[in-house]
Amino acid sequence: MKILPYIAACLVFGSVGVQAQSLPPNYKTTFENSDFIVMRVHYGAHEFVPMHDHSTYPTVYVYLNNSGEVDLKHEGPNGFTAHRPPTHTGAFRISPGMAERHSVTNLGDVPSDFLRVELKSIPPNDLKEVFRGEAPALPATPGTRTEFHDGALKIERTQCPTTESCTISAAGPRSLLVSIGTVKASIAGSERTLTPGDTVWVPASKDGSIRLSAGAQFLRVILQYP
Template structure:
């Protein structure tokens, strides 16, 4: 009996060891944290052109995907209770996708000839499987940039509000929010200063007011407000 128990323990240990893990710990070149507070976690994901990323886990949370680069298709090979594969079609800078949340264990195969960068914005306090959180928004078009200080509500329900904001080249702006909980996400910020320092795509802030000085190129953000 003791021998059987020891064998079972060994099998369980192997299974636990082989289980996919938090990619921030196991795949730091592909996933790293940009920001976290009690309400959201912002993860920067990076897949090199043609790269194969080993199996890993993502938590069961409603999630906003914000694409930071133009990239080709990427294949996600899911394992676990329901094995399946899905191929993300080509994406453009500034596209958005909301998902109502499911636990994920998958491998990744980039079919893109260029690197793919995007943000996973995980909403830690929102309930799962909200019908409203199945939404997509295209990249900002020419009409968006016609305004002196562009702004557009991309999504809103009883839980969150997502606003796209822009700053024209060479201009400065004080962006602000009156929401109780807000996080700003940098989409395109090349050469721009935000909060007093040079910013990078994917950088995130939780301040009510954000000072922005654009460089030679236009600057684009998302303002995500939790109600």
């Protein structure tokens, strides 16, 4: 089995990183390149987060825990409050690019933890509608399936069997792997432990693979755009 040697250098653990400028400390940037900005987000139980701005990039939200309702109060002459329903571990949502300034109130009794995966290289008008993926079925069916696909973006979910390891191909367009649980991954000949929300940047390649431990679950965000 051939494993790409440069993937290991691109492995990013979500527990470390630089806090994004001009954003509250609830948002921590864990990875950035010319295609993606990955932020790990945490809203404490019943926490209020003051008004702040986000980029206009289209964004994929990957939910890392089962959490409650959240209100997002948008500022401006036509201000409104968006009501985010409860989230489920492993589910995701895609939002088109738009200017956004809001405060946040977590209405739930538990924290809300998720990733903001901002898509820097996809023009805002290429993703025109909100897409909300379903929560993964339990027990999850082993294999890889496509859960979103258009001309700009493709999102796949891989679930390894609970009794044996499996392999993700590193071949294809550039992409970002997102770990949903705590797993072990064999990358560049060494075994690493990935925790929920850890990401692996996979450059465009014609070959290579990553071996994952039994029961591993990953989302793969694949850029279809040049």
